[in-house]
Amino acid sequence: MSAPKKGKDLSALKARLAKKAAAAEPEAPAASEAAPPIPAPGEVKADVPAPGEVKKPAMDIPAPGEVNKPADIPAPGEVSKPADIPAPGEVMQPEPAVAAAPAQVAAAAPKEDLAEDPFSGGVAFNPDAGLLDDIGGDVKPKSNIGLPIFAGIIGLAVGVGLGWMFHKSSDGGKRYDAAIAKADDIQQRVTEIEESRAKIALKLGEVEEAITAKDGDKAIAALEEFEPAAVEVGDLFGWQMAAMDPAVIKTIFGLAQSANNVQIDVSILKGWVNNNKDVLVDKIKGPSNFVVAVNPEAGGAVLAELVSAICDEIPDPLPEDFKPETLKKCEGEEILKAKAYIIRTDVGGDTSIVPGNQAFYLTPSGGIYGYAIGQTPEANAKAYFDLLMSKAKSEVDEMVKDKDRALEGIANYTSDPKLGGD
Incomplete structure (x- = not known):
């Protein structure tokens, strides 16, 4: 027999070591093969052989005269070629590299047991030692998506700023036009009040001249042309007027109030x-x-x-041709004992006769009499006329001053309108 080659001895040694390791580590029993329960007294466990029988061993032991041939030991005259050692005259070719998956790396194959490698020294060789663990595939290049987003934000901010500036410019132009238009409306209303004031002043002059000339009809004709009309300026108030000088606003409203007051006084004068x-x-x-x-x-x-x-008796009923002037009139203290009184309830109106017991003579004395009637009651009409005329003319003259102040304030606002109101 030829001497065994080195490769054959190495393979045989590996096979024997593997066989011993497998025999030293029996497999764990399955769940179905768990320890049977303890039998009750008088019972026999099922796995105990009967007398005269031999229990079959758990391991596969060959029959007498047979040898259990390991699968990895070659027959006599054969040599087992290790998978990792090339044959004489051959060169071991490296295995082609496998491309890594783009997103994930396949799980590493489980390493062989160190006990199977007699030359490992108890330490397995790790080609990845000292390298960082793979964290899930290739490192992706940095994305450039942030740059377009940043540029978009800058563009949006610039657009909003320009839009706001355009809006403010457009809105400022509209507010300026609205301020000028409102100022024109206020000035027009003040002008209308001034025109009405001028007409009233003219009619007052005509009435005063007619009374002085003893022409009552002409005085009445002059007042008949007067038609009172309430003056209202509250509808003109807004942010434009609110932006004016407070003194000017007060003057405008005062002018309207004076116009209404003078119209009331002229109406009373007309009736008087x-x-x-x-x-x-x-x-x-x-x-x-x-x-x-x-x-x-x-x-x-x-x-x-x-x-x-009348001191005479008044006939009852009165005859058709009765003439009061034919009756005797009372004089002095007899007036208090008069049988009847001829009276007039309207100034310059018709007369009537009332019995003496239905009228009482009013003695011209006392403080209340002087206050209510006066010492010269025949001049009361003229005195009251003068009072009404003086009051109306004073108000008309004051309105001229208010008108001038109002127009001046409106002109100042028009030249430099304030646009900050809401």
Whole structure:
């Protein structure tokens, strides 16, 4: 027999070591082969052989005269070629590299047991020792997506800024136009008030001239052309007017209030002239004696002008041709005992007769009499006319000053309108 080659001895040695390692480590019993329960007294375990029988060993032992041939030991005259040692005259070719997966790396094959390699010295060779563990594939290059996003944000900010500037410019132009338009409306309203004031001032002059000329009809005609109309400026208030000088705003509203007040005074003057035109032009004298007459229809008494007191009996019923002037009139203290009174309830109006027991003579004395009627009641109509005329003219003159201040303030606002209001 030829001497065994070195490669054959190495393979045989590996096979024997593997066989001993397998025999030293028996396989763990399966769940179905778990230890049977302990038998009760009098019972025999099922796996105990009966008398005269031999229990079959768990390991595969060959029969007498047979040898259990390991699969990895070659037959006599054969040589087992190790997988990792090339034959004589051959060169071991390296295995082609396997491309790594793009996203993940295949799991490393399990390493052989160190006990199977008698030349390892108990330490397996690790070609990856000292290298960083793979963290999941190739390292991806840095993405450039952040640059377009950053550029987009910058562009958006610039666009918003330009849009805001354009909006402010456009909005500022609109507000400027609105301010100028509102200032024109306010100025137009002030001009209308001034035109109305000028007409009232003209009519007041005409009335005063007519009364002085003793022409009551002309005075009434001048006032008939006057038609009062309320003046309103509250609808003009807004952010434009609010941006004006507060003194100018106060002047504008004061001007409107004065216009309404003077129209009320002129209306009272118109009614007074209509009721007292004859007294005002001295066609008749005003009342100087008064009585308080019972007025059943009104449920009280009225103040009336005493035309005359009658001391004669008044016929009842009165004849058709009755003439009061034919009756005897009372004089002095007899007036207090008069049988009847001829009275007039309207200045310059018709007269009527009331029984003496339905009217009471009003003695011209006392503080209340002087306050209510005065010592010269016949001149009361003219005095009251003068009072009304003086008040109306004073208000008209004051309106001229307010108008000038208002127009000046509006002009200042128009030249430099304030656009900061809301």
